[in-house]
Amino acid sequence: MSGLESLDKPVPPEKLEELCVAAMLKAGLKKKHAEITARVLVSTDLWGVFTHGTKQLRGLLKNIRDGRLDPKAEPEVVRDVPAAALVDGHFAMPMVSSTRAMNLAIEKARELGTAFVGVTHSGHFGAAGYYANMAAENDMIGLSMCNVEPFMTVPGAKGRVLGTNPIAYAIPAGEEPTVFLDIATSAVAVSKVFAARARGEEVPPTWFVDADGNPSTDPSKIDDGAMLPMAGHKGYGIAVLIEVLSAVLTGSAVMSEVKSWALDLPEPSNQGHAFMVINPSVFMPVEEFKTRVDAMIREIKSAPKALGATRIYLPGEMEWERREKFLKNGIELPSDVVANLKLMAEEWGVEL
Amino acid sequence: MSGLESLDKPVPPEKLEELCVAAMLKAGLKKKHAEITARVLVSTDLWGVFTHGTKQLRGLLKNIRDGRLDPKAEPEVVRDVPAAALVDGHFAMPMVSSTRAMNLAIEKARELGTAFVGVTHSGHFGAAGYYANMAAENDMIGLSMCNVEPFMTVPGAKGRVLGTNPIAYAIPAGEEPTVFLDIATSAVAVSKVFAARARGEEVPPTWFVDADGNPSTDPSKIDDGAMLPMAGHKGYGIAVLIEVLSAVLTGSAVMSEVKSWALDLPEPSNQGHAFMVINPSVFMPVEEFKTRVDAMIREIKSAPKALGATRIYLPGEMEWERREKFLKNGIELPSDVVANLKLMAEEWGVEL
Numbered sequence: 001m002s003g004l005e006s007l008d009k010p011v012p013p014e015k016l017e018e019l020c021v022a023a024m025l026k027a028g029l030k031k032k033h034a035e036i037t038a039r040v041l042v043s044t045d046l047w048g049v050f051t052h053g054t055k056q057l058r059g060l061l062k063n064i065r066d067g068r069l070d071p072k073a074e075p076e077v078v079r080d081v082p083a084a085a086l087v088d089g090h091f092a093m094p095m096v097s098s099t100r101a102m103n104l105a106i107e108k109a110r111e112l113g114t115a116f117v118g119v120t121h122s123g124h125f126g127a128a129g130y131y132a133n134m135a136a137e138n139d140m141i142g143l144s145m146c147n148v149e150p151f152m153t154v155p156g157a158k159g160r161v162l163g164t165n166p167i168a169y170a171i172p173a174g175e176e177p178t179v180f181l182d183i184a185t186s187a188v189a190v191s192k193v194f195a196a197r198a199r200g201e202e203v204p205p206t207w208f209v210d211a212d213g214n215p216s217t218d219p220s221k222i223d224d225g226a227m228l229p230m231a232g233h234k235g236y237g238i239a240v241l242i243e244v245l246s247a248v249l250t251g252s253a254v255m256s257e258v259k260s261w262a263l264d265l266p267e268p269s270n271q272g273h274a275f276m277v278i279n280p281s282v283f284m285p286v287e288e289f290k291t292r293v294d295a296m297i298r299e300i301k302s303a304p305k306a307l308g309a310t311r312i313y314l315p316g317e318m319e320w321e322r323r324e325k326f327l328k329n330g331i332e333l334p335s336d337v338v339a340n341l342k343l344m345a346e347e348w349g350v351e352l
Numbered sequence: 353m354s355g356l357e358s359l360d361k362p363v364p365p366e367k368l369e370e371l372c373v374a375a376m377l378k379a380g381l382k383k384k385h386a387e388i389t390a391r392v393l394v395s396t397d398l399w400g401v402f403t404h405g406t407k408q409l410r411g412l413l414k415n416i417r418d419g420r421l422d423p424k425a426e427p428e429v430v431r432d433v434p435a436a437a438l439v440d441g442h443f444a445m446p447m448v449s450s451t452r453a454m455n456l457a458i459e460k461a462r463e464l465g466t467a468f469v470g471v472t473h474s475g476h477f478g479a480a481g482y483y484a485n486m487a488a489e490n491d492m493i494g495l496s497m498c499n500v501e502p503f504m505t506v507p508g509a510k511g512r513v514l515g516t517n518p519i520a521y522a523i524p525a526g527e528e529p530t531v532f533l534d535i536a537t538s539a540v541a542v543s544k545v546f547a548a549r550a551r552g553e554e555v556p557p558t559w560f561v562d563a564d565g566n567p568s569t570d571p572s573k574i575d576d577g578a579m580l581p582m583a584g585h586k587g588y589g590i591a592v593l594i595e596v597l598s599a600v601l602t603g604s605a606v607m608s609e610v611k612s613w614a615l616d617l618p619e620p621s622n623q624g625h626a627f628m629v630i631n632p633s634v635f636m637p638v639e640e641f642k643t644r645v646d647a648m649i650r651e652i653k654s655a656p657k658a659l660g661a662t663r664i665y666l667p668g669e670m671e672w673e674r675r676e677k678f679l680k681n682g683i684e685l686p687s688d689v690v691a692n693l694k695l696m697a698e699e700w701g702v703e704l
Contacts, residue, residue, distance in 0.1 A: 083464040083465045084630070085634075113467075116630050154652060154664060155661075161651075162652070171596050181590070183589065235586075236667070237667040241521050241533070249632055250635060254651075282436045283602060292603075293596065300607075303506070305508060305510065306505075307566075
């Protein structure tokens with residue numbers, strides 16, 4: 001018995017972390033790096049964001065096996081001024097470089113009011129929202145972003161031009177949950193098109209264009225197609241900003257230079273990341289700030305409801321409710337995540 | 353002859369600035385403040401963004417006449433740490449407070465790598481993009497944002513909940529024009545609905561909802577309606593972030609506390625603003641950064657074109673081309689702008 005059959009039932013987060021750590025140790029990671037990475041991935045599953053949680057560890061370890069990530073590397077601060085810095089990940093596990101960078105931004109912002117830390121020589125860092133929340137746990141506002149390989153068209157073009165570059169933020173509240181958003185700059189996340197294909201369903205024509213640049217409802221056409229930016233030229237513009245802050249500014253791979261972390265390629269993806277922190281205590285006592293955030297949240301939630309709506313959600317609210325439930329009852333992993341974890345466990349010879 | 357008839361022909365920007373300065377002097381502004389404000393408004397017209405240029409001066413001067421803005425006030429830095437600060441506008445002309453704040457952010461970022469400066473006790477600051485471009489003129493990346501009175505619904509709600517909070521950025525390039533975006537977080541700017549009403553045209557059902565929360569194509573319904581956020585929950589989430597950075601954090605009016613600057617109300621609008629600057633020279637020589645921005649721009653522009661498209665525009669590119677044309681030939685002011693300027697000139701007894 002490998003114990004892996006227990007993944008089919010709600011699994012306690014610490015068990016899931018153990019499995020992830022065990023696999024990463026086999027792949028050559030230091031214990032501390034494995035623990036950091038497991039925490040990022042399991043925290044993401046706890047929010048119910050399963051596309052970006054432990055499901056991705058198998059691919060990340062494949063990146064190590066293929067030499068695209070270096071399990072022994074230590075991220076290094078290569079440029080450091082009072083309120084900004086650049087971390088060279090040296091192709092360490094991207095969660096390790098990103099956690100290091102966000103911790104540095106938090107330290108700097110605590111002292112100076114705000115900070116910006118970039119990361120280069122990195123790869124797929126999982127859910128951007130995790131790092132933004134690190135700042136919120138320290139009573140500060142956090143932003144986190146990353147460039148990815150081109151998968152999105154832009155107005156006037158037809159093929160894949162820019163990545164669906166994600167951006168996340170987290171804002172600490174008082175009695176209310178942290179406000180947090182984690183979005184791709186495409187109309188929807190690419191994974192939604194793949195999910196529709198797996199279910200044999202059509203998608204709305206606003207999600208992506210086919211190889212000729214025409215809107216398509218057939219998800220099988222995504223293989224030669226390109227996602228549409230959210231809100232047309234507005235999402236395009238925001239994706240450009242993220243490309244610049246994450247990659248142009250940090251000296252990382254830009255646009256077509258980025259190699260998908262999820263494909264069988266020899267080169268590192270060399271994605272860049274950017275982290276920003278703003279310290280509210282510069283402006284007022286932090287408790288007053290959090291009370292003001294609470295008031296904003298309550299005003300939004302108490303707005304008159306649309307026909308058929310019973311509740312208005314703040315960004316992140318659904319995620320916190322799923323986390324609360326999963327912490328109590330164990331995480332209900334979807335079957336595709338379980339299948340992936342079992343394959344990973346087999347490949348690296350680990351048990352639960 | 354008042355000379356105002358020359359507004360009906362292409363007008364040299366310096367002439368337009370003179371007219372604006374003259375009116376502001378009559379309203380009691382110091383010469384320096386009047387010149388700063390005229391520069392913001394005329395620069396906006398030069399980009400062809402006429403909704404936010406000199407057309408707005410009449411309303412701003414009305415704010416002064418109504419005691420909602422104080423023409424004699426001097427903005428004051430009331431909190432100051434190395435990489436962040438808060439400017440109390442004391443209800444000075446908002447362009448003056450905003451220029452002061454962005455200049456401070458630029459100074460701080462030049463030395464420290466990044467900076468965040470907020471503004472409170474302010475009002476309508478015009479086009480967010482102007483301030484972002486101040487950073488780009490100094491070889492830095494600038495962000496600029498503002499909260500406004502609620503005019504947008506959020507998912508699950510039906511009335512006006514949040515402002516159409518604008519955000520702008522500017523990124524300096526080398527041989528290519530500065531990349532710059534200035535957007536409302538609503539599906540489209542409110543002014544587009546008003547413009548459709550003025551022309552007697554319908555609008556797409558994705559722009560706004562009527563008083564019952566149903567999508568409407570009849571622009572006359574906007575009076576009791578609410579704009580839709582861009583890209584649904586994504587635009588909603590970004591508007592929340594802007595509300596927090598501009599207003600919750602700076603101690604300004606939040607959501608329903610904001611009084612529209614454009615209405616006849618006695619209280620100041622008390623909007624807040626936020627400015628961020630990131631200094632690329634922390635990461636690499638600035639010329640190298642600008643060369644990398646150029647490369648990104650050229651890769652985007654050279655992407656295969658969609659059917660019927662002949663050209664891909666970078667954010668801001670259309671605005672720079674209009675500016676170039678208007679600098680050469682004079683600004684072709686639309687008739688609504690001219691009518692507004694003539695009324696203003698009459699109200700304040702100024703000539704051109």
